[in-house]
Amino acid sequence: MDKKKNILNDIFNDDPLGLLNVAPKQKSGRSADDRLVAAFEEINNFFEENHRLPQPSQDVAEFTLYTRLKALKEDPEKIEMLIPFDKYNLLHLPDTAKDSKNTYEHKQEQNITSIDDIFQNDELNLLDDSETGLFNFKHTPTDLQRAEADFIARRKPCKDFDKYRDTFQQVQSELTKGTRKLLAFRQEFLKPGEFYVHNGVLLFLKSVDFEEEVQQYKSGPRVRKDGRTYTIFENGTESNMLYRSLYKAILANGKAVTHSTAKENEHFIEDFSPITEKDEEAGYIYVLQSLSPDPQISSIKNLYKIGFSTTDIQQRIKNAEKEPTYLMAPVKYIAGWKCFNMNPQKFEQLIHNFFGTSCLELDVFDTKGRRHTPREWFIVPYPVIEQAVNLIITGSIIHYKYNPETQSITGRANSNSPT
Numbered sequence: 557m558d559k560k561k562n563i564l565n566d567i568f569n570d571d572p573l574g575l576l577n578v579a580p581k582q583k584s585g586r587s588a589d590d591r592l593v594a595a596f597e598e599i600n601n602f603f604e605e606n607h608r609l610p611q612p613s614q615d616v617a618e619f620t621l622y623t624r625l626k627a628l629k630e631d632p633e634k635i636e637m638l639i640p641f642d643k644y645n646l647l648h649l650p651d652t653a654k655d656s657k658n659t660y661e662h663k664q665e666q667n668i669t670s671i672d673d674i675f676q677n678d679e680l681n682l683l684d685d686s687e688t689g690l691f692n693f694k695h696t697p698t699d700l701q702r703a704e705a706d707f708i709a710r711r712k713p714c715k716d717f718d719k720y721r722d723t724f725q726q727v728q729s730e731l732t733k734g735t736r737k738l739l740a741f742r743q744e745f746l747k748p749g750e751f752y753v754h755n756g757v758l759l760f761l762k763s764v765d766f767e768e769e770v771q772q773y774k775s776g777p778r779v780r781k782d783g784r785t786y787t788i789f790e791n792g793t794e795s796n797m798l799y800r801s802l803y804k805a806i807l808a809n810g811k812a813v814t815h816s817t818a819k820e821n822e823h824f825i826e827d828f829s830p831i832t833e834k835d836e837e838a839g840y841i842y843v844l845q846s847l848s849p850d851p852q853i854s855s856i857k858n859l860y861k862i863g864f865s866t867t868d869i870q871q872r873i874k875n876a877e878k879e880p881t882y883l884m885a886p887v888k889y890i891a892g893w894k895c896f897n898m899n900p901q902k903f904e905q906l907i908h909n910f911f912g913t914s915c916l917e918l919d920v921f922d923t924k925g926r927r928h929t930p931r932e933w934f935i936v937p938y939p940v941i942e943q944a945v946n947l948i949i950t951g952s953i954i955h956y957k958y959n960p961e962t963q964s965i966t967g968r969a970n971s972n973s974p975t
Contacts, residue, residue: 592634599646600643640802648905713792766782815905842862844882844883844889844890853883856916860933860934862911883933906948910958911936915933915956936958
């Protein structure tokens with residue numbers, strides 16, 4: 557024991573270049589997922605340059621990549637995370653290196669006589685921690701380099717792309733005109749039948765073959781939903797990547813694409829008017845004002861909730877202080893309008909399209925500490941809300957737009973309607 561200790565002391569004392577003087581750990585601004593992707597990109601780069609997998613050679617850098625890849629292959633969760641970045645299918649290629657028990661035992665018996673011996677004998681990869689590894693360099697691949705690797709895994713030519721080409725072109729045109737917009741992506745936005753953009757590439761999530769798995773945690777069982785997707789890209793390729801992998805990729809560098817406002821408005825008006833006595837009563841459009849004592853809310857002038865209810869609104873708001881949709885606070889009833897043939901989902905979409913630029917961006921937490929972002933609160937003067945509701949009822953709102961700078965409603969260009 558003393559002999560080994562003396563050998564180690566000799567090694568650390570014989571360090572004229574100061575290689576073993578480790579600087580204090582600095583906090584990194586990158587997330588664990590970013591560091592994992594950056595580490596895997598080094599393996600991709602090695603494969604591109606050498607046209608082979610890294611081996612347990614005498615080269616310290618290559619041996620580090622070899623042990624890193626070996627560890628990744630043994631971690632199913634990390635494999636799933638890295639699927640979008642595994643453009644050469646490295647996580648599933650068989651190892652060509654001999655890594656038998658005898659080889660491992662031989663390495664264990666090697667004599668340590670230098671610093672190189674220490675690194676080369678690191679079979680357990682202790683010197684290559686994902687956060688503090690000696691070979692995690694400060695200068696990581698640029699966003700452009702990562703973009704080239706994204707969405708390569710499991711992609712192949714889409715044989716029936718002709719069915720989708722015109723739709724992709726139409727969506728691109730609507731994005732250019734502004735009738736469709738890009739939104740910050742959240743998990744609840746990822747649904748079949750919707751469009752998304754990732755690294756400038758437009759994609760369409762056609763379907764998902766969902767499967768549910770119950771996982772046990774200390775806090776109790778949780779249902780984990782995942783499955784293979786059918787995703788089509790505007791460049792004529794398709795993919796069956798996992799739903800959760802697609803979600804993580806878009807969340808890291810992507811946007812959600814809204815519906816076309818022109819189409820939504822036209823469909824709403826077609827379903828909503830004209831109204832006769834024979835039409836069926838659907839519910840009420842209502843306007844509420846928050847009575848929250850929270851300064852973040854009470855200090856906002858002209859803050860109103862615009863919603864739709866099929867039941868009596870006074871009954872609905874009795875327990876407002878317990879519901880995130882009412883900002884966890886009592887509310888005041890301001891006004892209501894009886895509606896016929898109303899489609900609640902289309903009404904909410906129309907309101908969001910019309911007043912979307914003035915929507916409240918605020919997170920609230922329920923009694924269990926879960927975060928919510930209510931989407932029906934708008935910072936708009938009440939007279940303007942009243943005017944907009946009347947335009948909805950008459951069916952003429954498609955000829956108008958809301959200007960948040962002047963806080964007024966004006967007629968659209970080339971419209972025959974008065975301003």
